[in-house]
Every structure is written in structure tokens, then in C-alpha cells.
Amino acid sequence: MQIISNFYPIGLKINTIIGTILSIIVLHKAFYFVIGMFFTRKFKPAKKKHKYGICIAARNEEKVIGNLIDSINKQDYPKNLYKIFVVADNCTDNTAKIAREKGAICYERNDSEHRTKGYALQFLFKKIDKDYKVDSFEGYFIFDADNLLKSNYISKMNDAFDEGCKIITSYRNTKNFDENWVSSTYALHWIRSIRTNHRARSILRLATNIQGTGFLFSNEIVKNGWKYTSLTEDRALTADAVAQGYQITYQDDAEFYDEQPVSLKVALRQRLRWSKGHLQAFAESGPYLFINIFFGKKYIKTNWNKKEENLSLGRRIIESIRHRFASFDTLVQLTPIAFINLVRWLIFSVLIYSCYTYVNGIDNINLFKGSVWLAKLLRGTFNINIYMAPGINALFMGLLISIWFRILYRIGSYFLNTFLAVYLFIVEDARIKKISLPKKLLFVFTWPTFDIIGRYTMYIALFKKVTWKPIPHESKITIDDIDGGTK
Template sequence: MEAIKIINYVIMVLFFACYAYQFLYIPIALLKKKKPLPKGKRHRFGVLIAARNEESVLGDLLDSLNTQTYPAELIDIYVVADNCTDRTAAVANAHGAAVFERFDQTHTGKGYALDFLLRKIRKKYDAYLVFDADNLVAPDYIQEINKTFSTGYDIVTSYRNTKNYGDNWISAGYGLWFLREAQYLNRPRASIGASCGVSGTGFLFSARILQKCGGWHFFSLTEDIEFTAHNIVNGEKIGYCPSAVFYDEQPTGFRQSIR
């Protein structure tokens, strides 16, 4: 029994040592003022959405993308209906997105869906934006993230807010976690010139990054962390745009959370 207590204590100390540096970010986040960015050059964006049986929420995301303050002629929206058995493809079509259906039960997951979608796109873009089908984006999202992209960052993550914070304590807990990630990790990291982290959805990568990576080859369960680590070790710096706000739907039950 004593041996188990000692092992648990050692693990606790190691975890604390690994994450203690994050306490230093708190005063930076509280004291460092945000600097307004110039509008910058207007770029052409391809929006990438991987959707699997998302007919009930996809239309809301597409509506929020179709009403951006950024010039509509510089935005093209692409949806991959990935192994869908519902009307996801029809909903995407009805909202003006270019839709590609994918049926592959062997190579499953968001990484494979994004790779498939990028191979289907024939137009050239300055950069790509990635969203999940249950997201909503603020009306000025693309306008704001374009400013950070124009400063020279080829990968940019944004402010992840919560659609359903008030549903219950589980969704609220997720919301607070992502608030901490945005305000007390990514924001201070950006302030001191360090790299930020991509968190699954609501991020930008440039055409140069796609070419440098040789396409989208991030297929693990945590493809966002894989993408982040790959680019940082290869000399890229990931920026953060706090004024580009999107809203993500959080789990409301343990079973949904674990899945």
C-alpha cells in the first residue's frame, strides 16, 4: 500500500512540474494589453468542413459563414459528407456549399475526411479554414483572422467559445476549459512570441503549409495535436487571433464526453 502511495505522489509531482510553467502565463494574460491589428491584405479562403450525420446543425454553421462581413467572393465553402446516412449532403447543397460525399469504412476519422476533401478541391487559395459541423462563427470571424494571417503567421488558431455553456455543469466545465486555453495559454504565448496550439477546430493554415506538409497527413485521433507538433518541430510558429470568435457545442453527458 505504501508503494502505491509513493508512486501516486511521484506521478503527482511530475505532472505538477510539467505544467507549473503555465502559472507564469496568468500575469501576462492579465497585464499585457491587446494591440489592434491593421486590416491587412484581403486573401482568398477555402473553408473546410468534415461532417458525419450532421444534418441538424450543419445549416446553422453554413448560414453563419454565408453572412460574414468579409467579401463573399473571396470565400468558398467545402463540405465532405463523410460516411453519412442522413441528409447532410443535401443540407450542405441547399446552403450553397460545394459537397463531396465519401464512403470508406476502413479509413475513418476527421483526418482522412480532410485529406479526401483537399484532394478534391481544384481551386487555389491563399489559406484554408477548418471548422466542425456543429460550430457557429461570429459575423466578423474571417475579417479578423485575416488580419493575423496578414501579419505573417501561416497557421492561426482562434477564440473558442461555447454554444451551450448553460446546459449543465459538464458543458460549463468544457466551456471554462476552452476559455482557459484561449485566454491563459494561447493569448500569453502569442504575447511573448511563443507558438500557440491548434485545438481541433477554428483554425487557419496557409497554402504554403499544405504544400510543405505534402498534403494533409494527420490521421490520429488527436490530429490537431499531431498537426501542431509537426509544424512546430519543423520551424513554424502558430499564431493566435483573439478577435476571431467561434462557438463550439460541448458534450452534456459522460457517455457523450468519453465517446
């Protein structure tokens, strides 16, 4: 106990240094936030209309897939320049029948052992290559069965593709934004990603992250098939793309709608899968991204045979810096910082501090110590200090104090986080559907639960085995309901 207690002053310094390093590695996010407030990358109208395969992986999605295919068929883009492919994956309903009736090419897959969306896409691309050749389409869209596309979606994505972008993500709006607080937290999360990541990264020619659906990529990426079969295939694809030097850009004018979970139980299940997939992606891709920061593209795991442009020395230097920074940025995004902070807190603030208080007692600690606004406010109002003589009681009091300070910090952060929701509602007012003020207030105050759930599912995902399970989609909303989307 004495030895651990003696370590406390050094431990405090080490803890501060680790905290400072973690703060420095996310410093660039502040610039992303400000850039995203006002700017995004824009694309000129395309000179050429390209040919696309539209890929949809569906598992028992008979209620929604028809509406998605209808919205695709209503695109202001030549019908002969896209083909819709559906993989009816382990379906026990009429998904395949409805997809075929609506004009999609549908392949049925039955493999209950390999169940992730990634496996379904892998099967689909094998079929496309066999029946059509992967090269016969210049690019591929990936959608979830519950999506709906605005009528100019493919045109707008084509503008970005025509400008030479190889991987493009798009604006993810929500069909059922105001159905309840659970769906609203997801809806705000996607908008937050757009405003705090995608827009800035796109302008800076970095690589934003693909988020499962609503993205387009060049056919060279699936020349050797689809390889990403983990719980979060989008993270794995993002990391591979970044490692090879691809930009992942964002087209703000291409808007699609997605259905979010409304049940907390389903949301927790999905978040657990995301957290597990996130950790898997960190373990698989983290080392390569880290090496890339220092050695550039010397070591890459996957090779899509990216055509390297003949650049001048100056441009090559800029490209090298860009690639290394994009690798660093993606690595930071994958790093489980919440878990690192938890371990720090447990070791330094709980274990070592409790031993310190056992040996030295507690001398004049303010009950509302801390830098968060709530602690400052309470300190200004109440002046309560704690004193305790050394011993076992001081150890338990030290433990309680550590937990109390953590709770105080979290409560303060919770209320601060509500301002982000206010910002998102204002800045995206033109795109968010009309919601009554009382509901908006509810959604503002429930929004911070999204990150809380993410934090705790991350902790659980470290230890729990997670398998892929489908998210049920029930929404009957069509694209006509949303924007009267006709040609």
C-alpha cells in the same frame, strides 16, 4: 520485503527529486497564467484581404450544418474571397443536400474503414487540389459542422494572417454553455485554455496548440496534402508545426461558437478518444520535440518547406531560443504527467511504503498529513495519530493510509480548482452568456470533474483500444440567436 523496506528512505528522496523535476518543467505555466489574465496579442487591420478555402468535415450533421454555412455567408468579408468546402463523410442523412442548397461545394466520402476526421480532411484536400489546386487559396479554415461564426470572424482572422501569421487559432465560445453541467465543464475548459495558454503563448511568439476546430493555416501546410489522420489530428499538426519552427498564434478578436456534449456517456467517449490521441501524439512527436530542444531544427519529421527569413545573427539566436522553448513547451503539454504521477504514487507511496510499514510498523503518523489546505485545516482541528506494530496488519494499514492521503489531497485540490471557475466567470464576464447565479454556482462546483475525467480516461486509454465515433449535435441555435449576426 526487508529489501524493499530498506529502499524506502532512498525511494522517498528519489520520489521527491522526480516530483521537483516535474514541478520545474511546468514552472513557466505560472507566467502564462499571469500574462493571460491581462494581455493577449492584438493585430492591426489588414492591408490586404486574402482568399480562403473553408473546410468542414461532417458526418450526419444535417441538424447543424445549415446554420454554420448561414453564419459563414453572413460574414462581413467579400464573398468572392472565400469558398466553402464540405466533406459529407459516411453520411446517411441529408448533410450533403443541405450543404449544397446553402451554397457549399460538397464532396461525399464513403469509407467505413478509415473513419477519423483526419481521413475526411485528407480526402477533401485531395479533391480541392484536383478541382481547384491547393495554391488557389492562400489559407484554409477548418471548422466542425456544429460551429457558428461571429460576423467579423473571417475579417479578424484575416488581420492576423495578413500580418504574416501562418497558423492561427481563435476564441472558442460555447452555444450551449448553460444547457447542463457537462456542457459547462467543456465551455470552461476552452476558456481556461485561452486564458492559461493561448493568450500568453501568442504574446510571447511561441506556439499555442490547435484544438480541433476554429483555426486557419497557410496553404503551404497542405501543399503535399493533409497527413494527419490519428484520433487527435490537431495534436499531430501542432507538434509538426512546432518542430519546423512555425508559430501558432491566437486571435482573441475572432470568436466562434461550438456545441459541447450534454450527455456524460458521450463526454466520456470523447474524452477517452482525446486521451488516446494525446498519448499517440506523445509517442509519435515527443522524441522529435525532445531532440529539437537540444539540436534545433536539425531533425524534423515533416517538411512544409517553411520559407526561412534572412535574419541577423542576433535575431537568429533569439529565433533559435524561441523555437527550442516552443518545442519544450509543446513536449510538456503532450507529456502524460498524470500517468507519471500515478506510477510514482503506486511504486513509492503504496508498494514501498506498505513494505516499510510491514517491517517497521507505523509510528505516529497524523491521519491528516499533507500540505493541501484541507489536510492543514483538519490537522488543526483534529489531532489523530496512528500507531501500529510491524506485521501484516501494518502492511494493510500502510496501504490504506497511502490511499487515504491521496483521497484527502484530491478532495482539497477539487475545492481549490473551483476558484479557477470563479476566476474564468469574472474575467470572461463580457463574453459568457447571461447565466443565473444558482446555475453558475452549480457549474463552479462541477467544473473540477473535467480534469478528474481527463485523468481517469488517460489511465484507461493506456490499455483500451479506442476508435473514432461521431459526437451527435442537436442544437438548433443560429448565429442570429447568439448575437443578431447580420451584415
